[in-house]
Amino acid sequence: MDNEEIKEYGITENDGIQMISIIGEIEGHDCLSQNAKTTKYEHLLPLLAQSEQSNRLKGILFLINTVGGDVSCGLALAEMIASLSKPTVSLILGDSHSIGVPMAVATDYSFIVPSATMIIHPVRMSGMVLGTPQTYSQFQQIQDRILDFIASHSQAEKKKLEELMMNTSMLSKDLGTVLVGKDAVVQGLVQEVGGISRALAKLQSMVSESETQNHSIEMEF
Secondary structure, eight states: OHHHHHHHHHOOEETEEEEEEEEEEOOOSOOOTTTOOOOEEEHHHHHHHHHHHHHOEEEEEEEEEEEEEEEHHHHHHHHHHHOOOOOOEEEEEEEEEEEEEHHHHHEEEEETTOOEEEEEEEOOOSOOOOOOOOHHHHHHHHHHHHHHHHHSSSOOOHHHHHHHTTTOSSOTTTTTTEEETTTHTTTTTTEEEEHHHHHHHHHHEEEHHHHHHHHHHHOOO
């Protein structure tokens, strides 16, 4: 990784622990305004692949504060995070909205600070939309992809997630639900309320456990 990528994603490495920031809006196939804070999926995917291949890295901590963004690219990042073999922990700081939810739950363990929020809402589509049954089916398929991923990587049930997504009583100009801090834990999306010290301590313990298991396997051979 070069200096510009390290600067852009706040990537740091210390004692085998890597920290990667996912911030702003998830930029997908279209470039956003130069004034917008973004996480560019086409940059982060190869960085994650490089992290997976590194013998030096032992675990990864994802610092998340995102308003959401491109659905397919956000899911691509979430699937990449979920498929990493190294221990991973996410820490939600500020917000993890919309497609940020799958990325937050994709790690092996997740934390949220008390004041942070997660928002679950239906898929939006910009540009011309045809009022046809096929359009509705496409929306439903996209939402199912998102909900299936979240349900399979958290303790939240898909039916409950659908209820939260279609809630009409909370957001004045949209459907959906805002979960603040411990509410996300109660709903089964996040495992624990905590900050950086607890997230790092958890990741370090997971790394130690992983190293012990690998050593045991080597001894058996």
